[in-house]
Amino acid sequence: MTFLDVTIELLIACGYTLGIFGITLVFSIPLGLIFSFLSRSKIKVVRIIMRVLIWIIRGTPLMLQIIVVFYVPGLVFSMPMRNRMLAVSIAFVINYAAYFCEIFRGGIESISVGQYEACQVLGLTKAQTFFKVILPQVIKRIVPPMSNEIITLVKDTSLANIIGIGEIILTAKEIVSVHAIIWPLFYTAVFYLIMCGILTIVFRKIEKKLDYYKG
């Protein structure tokens, strides 16, 4: 296989990688926000359930979670998961929602009660208070930890190879075993570096944009 052939194969595989990345980002951020509301719920049972859930998700390897989501429905409920991409998406979305939840919760709790009280005496509704006053401040504070997590996500997509999704690492491994050449595996690093490099630049831009105020 020529360098060009390998590049084309890996670029096609990038589609899966970016697919997992995109789906996870789009769904885990709102889900994480919902998780963070639930984990601050006034109802104690809800809080405890959330804490246990987050403990389980953050306390076990993502690779294991992918395997569980893919195989357990078939083994336990005899409803085999036919769609590999769906299984991976579910595992990634829930996993990342748990991490984002903790970031959001930390961000929300770091805003002083004074901000809420100022809104209250000015007559803002709860929703106005959250979306117009609290959330923008939370976003500014969570951009650095979020960018860390999102860059980790790019690399975590490689875990999808465990159930045979043709993302970059799996594709490279196949080339290696079929053509008996090792370099394509090392070559994958370039693809990850480019994706992470772009994200780093994007996040730096966002941070700059939010730099117009302090606090």
Added chain:
Amino acid sequence: MAVLEVVNLKKRFGNLEVLKGIDFSMEKGEVLAVIGSSGGGKTTLLRSLTFLERIEQGKIIVDGEEIVSEAEFPVKAKKLKKGETAPEARTEVRSVYPKDEELRIKGLKMGLVFQDFNLFPQYSVLGNLTLAPMLVQKKTKEEATVIAEEMLEKVGLIDKRDAYPYQLSGGQKQRVAIARALCMNPSILCFDEPTSALDPELTLEVLKVIASLKKQGVTMLIVTHEIEFARDVADTVIFLDKGLIIEKGNAKDVIDNPQTDRAKEFLHKISSIED
């Protein structure tokens, strides 16, 4: 008609009785200073009047409207032991609040300036002033801006309209906070130690603004440790001690001529610190 009438206000935190029956009223244009030693319940009183805390008993009447009223409720009977006869059903008087949505709007009659300003850092000065008028009073941006600029003129900060809070000094932040509260056109503007987070040299500019608001007829209720200021600017002074008003009257009379030992002691201590 009184702008504010407070009747037998009682507030507790758990078992701690913080306000034990407060009565006073304010007339339009009056400036009332609340003084008293630490822990006496001054902040709690102000927070109750601005509906940040809920009182257990008492009435709060603003512009003749009973925002917090009272009603009788049956006292929950204790569980009876065997052989005990049920005691007579008793009732107790408790404060009644309107529904949240109603309180949110009625509460606008009470403005509050916080000790630590609580400006919104992501909005410019103008943004801080126009946010609530636009969201709550549904004013257009133009209408809100006209009022905001008028208020900024009053506090002498029109040149800072596009600055962000982090670019302001403490005194300027506090003046912006005053302007922000004024934009909602409250019947009474309350202050909780508006200068205690400020350096002495910045204190003066804030006190000057408050004095000029008095000239313009703004009704104000000010919790303060600035005794000189209270004496010079306030019409009336309330001395709050351990949850009760122990002196109330003309500002100069109360401060120059306190009747109770507690007030004498407190004023003496304060003046000896200031000297």
